[in-house]
Amino acid sequence: MQGSYRRLAESFRHQCNWNKPHTRYTFAFFTCLLVVGAYLSTSILDISVSVNKELPTKIIEIPLDCSSTNQTKTCPANYYPSALPTIRPRSSSILLSCPHYFHWIHEDLRPWKDTGITEEMVVRANRTANFRLVILNGRAYLETYVKSFQTRDVFTLWGILQLLRRYPGKVPDLDLMFDCVDWPVIKSSDYQGLNALKPPPLFRYCGNNQTFDIAFPDWSFWGWPETNIKPWEQLMGDLNEGNKKLRWMDREPYAFWKGNPKVAEKRVDLLKCNVSEKQDWNARVYKQDWDKEIEEGFKQSDLAKQCTHRYKIYIEGSAWSVSEKYILACDSVTLLVTPDYYDFFTRSLVPMQHYWPIKAEDKCRSIKFAVDWGNNHKEKAQELGTAASSFVQNDLKMDFVYDYMFHLLSEYSKLLRYKPKIPPKAVELCSEAMACHAQGLEKTFMLDSMVKSPKESSPCSMPSPLEPSALKQLIERKQASIKQVELGEQKYWEKVQDQQR
Structure with a gap:
C-alpha cells in the first residue's frame, strides 16, 4: 500500500513543473480546496451522525399510589402520568415478529369473523363466567359473578391491569366474560345448523377441538401464592x-x-x-x-x-x-x-x-x-x-405474553358491534385497588410482577391468519x-x- 502511494506521488511530481508560477498557484488553490472540502465533509458527517443517534428516552415510571386507597380502595383520579412516551414504531429493518403461536389468535376468533360480536352474545356467556371486564379509555371496570378457586381471578385481573400499565391508552375499549374454571364449556356442536345461534365469546385458560372457548394466558404467569x-x-x-x-x-x-x-x-x-x-x-x-x-x-x-x-x-x-x-x-x-x-401457546x-x-x-x-x-x-x-x-x-418470555394479550384483546375488540359501557354493578379496578390491600405472598407476587413503566416500543408484529391449506x-x-x-x-x-x- 505504501509503495503504491509513493509511486503515485512520484508520478504527480514528475508531471508538474514546480518552477512555473502558475503551477504553484494552481496547486495552492487545489490544496486549499481539498482542505475546505474535507472539513465540510467531516462536519456534515458529524451532524448526520448526531441527528441519527437516538437520544436516550427518559423512563417514566407509573408509581403504585397507596396513599389515597388505604380506606376506600378507590383508584387515583389521574391514574397515568400526564406526559407518556410515544410508542416508537420499530423500523422495518428490526421489525420484531411475534412467535408462531400468535397465529392461533385468528383461529380462536374465527367463529365471529363474519358476524362480529353483539352485546347479546357477550351477556349469554355469563352463565358460567366468574367475572365481566370492561375497558374504557384505558381504565378497567369489573363486575364479579362468582369468586374463583383460590386466587385465579385475582391474578388474571392483575395481569390485565399490568397490560394497561405497559401499553397505557393503547388497549382498545372492550367488553368480555371470563371463566376461571379449567375445562372449556362452549361446545361447538351446540351451534351448528342454519338456524343455530352464534356462540357466546368466553375467555378461559384452555380449549379443545370440540369447543369455542378463547384461550388466554393463565394466572400463574403473575404468581400462584x-x-x-x-x-x-x-x-x-x-x-x-x-x-x-x-x-x-x-x-x-x-x-x-x-x-x-x-x-x-x-x-x-x-x-x-x-x-x-x-x-x-x-x-x-x-x-x-x-x-x-x-x-x-x-x-x-x-x-x-x-x-x-x-x-x-x-x-x-x-x-x-x-x-x-x-x-x-x-x-x-x-x-x-x-x-x-x-392453552394459548x-x-x-x-x-x-x-x-x-x-x-x-x-x-x-x-x-x-x-x-x-x-x-x-x-x-x-x-x-x-x-x-x-x-x-x-x-x-414465552413475558414480553411476548403481554403482546399476545394485547393482540388478542385488540382483535377481539375489532369484532364488537356495539360500544362497550360500564355495567351498573361494576367497580373500577386498578393496581392500587388490588395491591395496596393485599397481604403475604399475594402482595409479594403482585409487587414482583408489577409493570413499573410504559413500554417504549410497539408490540411485536402480528402474523396474518394461516391459509386453510397451511393449517392442514x-x-x-x-x-x-x-x-x-x-x-x-x-x-x-x-x-x-x-x-x-
Whole structure:
C-alpha cells in the first residue's frame, strides 16, 4: 500500500513543473480546496451522525399510589402520568415478529369473523363466567359473578391491569366474560345448523377441538401464592440457573413426574408406571401432598430444583395444567402424554422437536421406550430438551405474553358491534385497588410482577391468519411425526417379545 502511494506521488511530481508560477498557484488553490472540502465533509458527517443517534428516552415510571386507597380502595383520579412516551414504531429493518403461536389468535376468533360480536352474545356467556371486564379509555371496570378457586381471578385481573400499565391508552375499549374454571364449556356442536345461534365469546385458560372457548394466558404467569410458585419472569430465571447446575448427561436417566393424582383418573393411571419389585418402566413418579408442603414451607416443591432427571413427564389434570411450561423449561426431554386440551401457546409445539409424544392409553410401555431410546441416543435426546427450553426462554418470555394479550384483546375488540359501557354493578379496578390491600405472598407476587413503566416500543408484529391449506399441512406434519414414533415403539416391543420367547 505504501509503495503504491509513493509511486503515485512520484508520478504527480514528475508531471508538474514546480518552477512555473502558475503551477504553484494552481496547486495552492487545489490544496486549499481539498482542505475546505474535507472539513465540510467531516462536519456534515458529524451532524448526520448526531441527528441519527437516538437520544436516550427518559423512563417514566407509573408509581403504585397507596396513599389515597388505604380506606376506600378507590383508584387515583389521574391514574397515568400526564406526559407518556410515544410508542416508537420499530423500523422495518428490526421489525420484531411475534412467535408462531400468535397465529392461533385468528383461529380462536374465527367463529365471529363474519358476524362480529353483539352485546347479546357477550351477556349469554355469563352463565358460567366468574367475572365481566370492561375497558374504557384505558381504565378497567369489573363486575364479579362468582369468586374463583383460590386466587385465579385475582391474578388474571392483575395481569390485565399490568397490560394497561405497559401499553397505557393503547388497549382498545372492550367488553368480555371470563371463566376461571379449567375445562372449556362452549361446545361447538351446540351451534351448528342454519338456524343455530352464534356462540357466546368466553375467555378461559384452555380449549379443545370440540369447543369455542378463547384461550388466554393463565394466572400463574403473575404468581400462584397457594403453591408458592413465583411470577413467571422470576421463575424462568431460577429455572435457567437450575439448568446450569446439572448437565443433562449427569442427570438421573429416568422419567420424572411429581403432582396431584387426585384431580384426574389419567394421573392415577400414571402411578402404575412407577418402579416396583416386578417392573421398571424407567419412570419415577411421586405424589404431591400440598397440605404437607404448606405446613413445611414448600421445601420439597421448588420447581427450579426439580430439573434433575433427563426426562420429565407432562400429563393433564382435570383439563390442561399450568405445569407444562415449567416442565418444558427444564432442559429435560418432555414426555408429553397425548393431551385433550391446549392453552394459548402449546398448539405451536412440534413433536420430536419440542417434545416426545407418549400414548395416553399405553403410558408405561410408551415411557419405557422413550427413555430407552433417549439413553441410547443421548445427543439427539439432549437436543430435544434444549429445543424445548429455548422455546420457553425465547418465545414465552413475558414480553411476548403481554403482546399476545394485547393482540388478542385488540382483535377481539375489532369484532364488537356495539360500544362497550360500564355495567351498573361494576367497580373500577386498578393496581392500587388490588395491591395496596393485599397481604403475604399475594402482595409479594403482585409487587414482583408489577409493570413499573410504559413500554417504549410497539408490540411485536402480528402474523396474518394461516391459509386453510397451511393449517392442514401443519396438523398433518404433527400427526405424521407422532405416527413415526408409534411405529418405532411397536417395533421396539416386538423385538422385546422375540427376545423373551
